[in-house]
Amino acid sequence: MDISVVVPLFNEDESLPELTAWIDKVMVENNFSYEIILVDDGSTDRSWEVIEELRLQNTAIKGIKFRRNYGKSAALNVGFESAQGNVVITMDADLQDSPDEIPELYRRIKEEKLDLISGWKKKRYDPLTKTIPTKLFNAATRKMSGIELNDFNCGLKAYRSDVIKTIEVYGEMHRYIPVIAKWAGFGKIAEQVVEHRARKYGTTKFGFSRFINGFLDLLSIFFVGKFGKRPMHFFGSLGVLSFFLGMVMSLYVLIEKQILIWKGLAYRDVTDQPLFYLSLVAIIVGSQLFLAGFIAELLSRNAPERNQYLIEKRV
Known part of the structure; x- marks a missing residue:
């Protein structure tokens, strides 16, 4: 299988039909064999019912449902375990990530023999309460990790399958996957400018607590990666x-x-x-x-x- 698209989601029932149709269109146009793994992180709306309906329409769609909300990192980790594609693409379910970016991400992973490509939302449509903490995190992470990326937290990323089968993501560490990958020995990391679209449905799940948790997780990654065995x-x-x-x-x-x-x-x-x-x-x-x-x-x-x-x- 060429590509696995892993989509963690929480209360995104309105956007799922449009997102999966868009992904399917891109895959068919480029003759990719693919699967879409939708991980429902304990949604309280109709997200799971929508996933079951979409599964009947397209057998490439697979669904995983948590009994309660565990967080984006847990959803990604379970999605990674289920992925079978040679290249794994992650994206958010809110339609702020464009599936049209997938062919170029896939091409670069294969042709440039990269381990990971992180998207860079150079032009953002998020409020200042989200963009300012993000900039601070990116600066701190660059300093501590030595990885020159502008947007560590972008949900749109591409991975070689070996990477996602090796690393473990938990807590709030999804935002630091490039750092985890580097500590695991996957150093061929690149960046790609991607389109950031304004949210069409629902509301943002970003909260101030993620600012604190993310900083603590960054310290954990740095300590464990550098001194875990000594x-x-x-x-x-x-x-x-x-x-x-x-x-x-x-x-x-x-x-x-x-x-x-x-x-x-x-x-x-x-x-x-x-x-x-x-x-x-x-x-x-x-x-x-x-x-x-x-x-x-x-x-x-x-x-x-x-x-x-x-x-x-x-x-």
Whole structure:
């Protein structure tokens, strides 16, 4: 099969008939063998009934329904598990992504031998409450990941099948799939300017909580990707640094007192100086961080997947 189109959705019953008809038209015109996987993320409207009706009209359409709302990342992860195409395209169900972009995305994945192409909605029709947080996330993600993409959160993306069968998406991490793919060893990542259309049906699902959750997930991805198999390098380094600073401060307080005694000058007891207590806190925190790294290292070394590595080829 050439292409799998994975569409996560929540309360999008009005847009589904138009979206699937549009995708079908593009596929037929380009002679692609395809499937459309519609993942209903616990919708409370008629979305599932519409999916069942569309399935009767077009056998290329497949539906998956969650019992409750789990989020876009969960919907994508389940859709990825079901996808059978050589190239997997993801897009939102609200008709803001254009299926006309699919042929060029497919061509570039195949001809340029790319792992992933992320869409870039250069001209957007979203409100400022959505575009401003998005710009902040994109800037922070570029800085932390080293991936030069302008729009990490664009729903329209294309993947080589190996990528989506290897990575796992959860939490709010769908917005950072390029980062997850890079940490998994898929570094051939490109960007393509795509059309962004104004919402035709329904309302946006964007909320302020996603701003906070997305930032926390970015920190999680960065930490796990960089230190997941060597946590002692992170906790141990911080612990040693904190312990060293504490020891330097405590020695300074003790030496200062001794110098004043030798000179016959007035001095304060060590326990009367705030710096002494700061040094104790630094030493205790450093010890705890070191122990945290040691315990994390033990857990990592005894984890069943400790020696599981992604092997691309064997000869």
